[in-house]
Amino acid sequence: MFFKVAILVLKKDLAIEARSREILYTTLFFAISCLLIFSVAFVKEGVPAEDAASGILWIALTFSGTLALGRTFERERYGETLRALLMAPASRPAIYVGKLLGMVLLMLATEAVLLPLVAFLFRAPLFARPLLLTALLVLGTVGFASVGTLFAAMLVRTRTRDVLLPILLYPITVPVIIAGVRGTSALVQAPPDEAIATLWIGLLTGFDVVFVTLALWTFEPLMTE
Amino acid sequence: MRKLFVPLAVVAAAMFAYAPVGIARVPYESTMLLVQKIFYFHFATWMAVTASVAVCGVASAIYLFKGTAVADHYAVASAELTTIFCTFGLVSGSLWGRKAWGVWWQWDARLTMAFMLEMVFLGYLLVRKYGGPGAEKLAAAMGIFGAATAPFIYKSVDWWRTVHPQTTVMKTLGDKFPAAWNLVWFCTAAFLVLFVVMLAARVQLEYLRAELDRAYLAAEE
Numbered sequence A: 001m002f003f004k005v006a007i008l009v010l011k012k013d014l015a016i017e018a019r020s021r022e023i024l025y026t027t028l029f030f031a032i033s034c035l036l037i038f039s040v041a042f043v044k045e046g047v048p049a050e051d052a053a054s055g056i057l058w059i060a061l062t063f064s065g066t067l068a069l070g071r072t073f074e075r076e077r078y079g080e081t082l083r084a085l086l087m088a089p090a091s092r093p094a095i096y097v098g099k100l101l102g103m104v105l106l107m108l109a110t111e112a113v114l115l116p117l118v119a120f121l122f123r124a125p126l127f128a129r130p131l132l133l134t135a136l137l138v139l140g141t142v143g144f145a146s147v148g149t150l151f152a153a154m155l156v157r158t159r160t161r162d163v164l165l166p167i168l169l170y171p172i173t174v175p176v177i178i179a180g181v182r183g184t185s186a187l188v189q190a191p192p193d194e195a196i197a198t199l200w201i202g203l204l205t206g207f208d209v210v211f212v213t214l215a216l217w218t219f220e221p222l223m224t225e
Numbered sequence B: 001m002r003k004l005f006v007p008l009a010v011v012a013a014a015m016f017a018y019a020p021v022g023i024a025r026v027p028y029e030s031t032m033l034l035v036q037k038i039f040y041f042h043f044a045t046w047m048a049v050t051a052s053v054a055v056c057g058v059a060s061a062i063y064l065f066k067g068t069a070v071a072d073h074y075a076v077a078s079a080e081l082t083t084i085f086c087t088f089g090l091v092s093g094s095l096w097g098r099k100a101w102g103v104w105w106q107w108d109a110r111l112t113m114a115f116m117l118e119m120v121f122l123g124y125l126l127v128r129k130y131g132g133p134g135a136e137k138l139a140a141a142m143g144i145f146g147a148a149t150a151p152f153i154y155k156s157v158d159w160w161r162t163v164h165p166q167t168t169v170m171k172t173l174g175d176k177f178p179a180a181w182n183l184v185w186f187c188t189a190a191f192l193v194l195f196v197v198m199l200a201a202r203v204q205l206e207y208l209r210a211e212l213d214r215a216y217l218a219a220e221e
Helices: A002-020 A022-042 A052-078 A081-087 A092-121 A130-155 A161-188 A194-222 B002-025 B034-066 B069-100 B109-130 B135-159 B169-176 B178-220
Strands: none
Touching: A002 A022, A002 A092, A022 A052, A022 A092, A052 A081, A052 A092, A052 A130, A052 A161, A081 A092, A092 A130, A092 A194, A130 A161, A130 A194, A130 B135, A161 A194, A161 B109, A161 B135, A194 B034, A194 B135, B002 B034, B002 B178, B034 B069, B034 B109, B034 B135, B034 B178, B069 B109, B069 B135, B069 B178, B109 B135
């Protein structure tokens, strides 16, 4: 029952997104424009600064992720559908999981485009260890999106939500971003340091477990008026 | 709590009056000499931060799940105290770092994470101020997440060690340097008593503020 509800919420979000593709296109465009700005800061005489690619990748991801998080709940608020969703006889944590899965898939879709672009534009050997890099990206995305989905959902009723979301989200998710950037850096350097990357993957798994557990635990009282 | 307030305030004052004397008397540490003396307050401050974060996390969880107003008063009071003690700890650490490492600030794991903790609790206060109606609940979520990440801050130095001393430094200090060991815990106790006194005062203030709000609402009706 739990997963059925989660999958239904996910399907609903994906169906809306598949029709308009609004969040995907805008998020992707924003992420790419972030790359453009970073190129001004981190490229000197045509050569990208060493080790810059991993930081650029993760910052572009978190910035564009914040945009997507705000937008996906803005849509619910605009259509007055969040209340309907919460009134449905379904467990609140299941709704949260559905929303989270939708967010993770959306961010992964962005990453699929962003990753080759960063590798291409900043001359980073991002595909040297594809499995480890995928693990880092998926775990990092889950960690970021788990806190983000919870905070975006609870801020929906607040007037100042656009400002408060990044204010709350970034300090809390800094451990995830550190692990992502450090892990990716270890993979990009020559030769790749697999031991370090694996260590950060382990830490990311720990953060994900803590964040998802806390979010599942607090979603219900936070969404009750 | 109210009966204990004055005695505790007196105890805190007495302890802080003695602390500089004790720090002046304790012998120099062999490698860092005079500079090391800031350690007694630096460590104690961060212990007060730990206590404050723990109170905020527990109070936030109680408020979120039970809705008790007193828990919310404790949460906001301890969040404010966290930012104050955290600032003091960052400043004392920075002064010490200038002399011990030669730089004001080092992007070491522990410092980064302490900075992050400060940001989390400043965020908590911003949500309360600008969140509008229902901000207490949002802030409670922030308090819970902030307190949950605090253990990572403590462990981070062991995982990603750079220049900051390891967390095992306290374990070895007792055998090597007993005078310093006793003084460190004396200072820690002083800071904790100070924390309790300030917490009690701030909770009382928050309670009165809530009462005043209620009285305003009652008068309008």
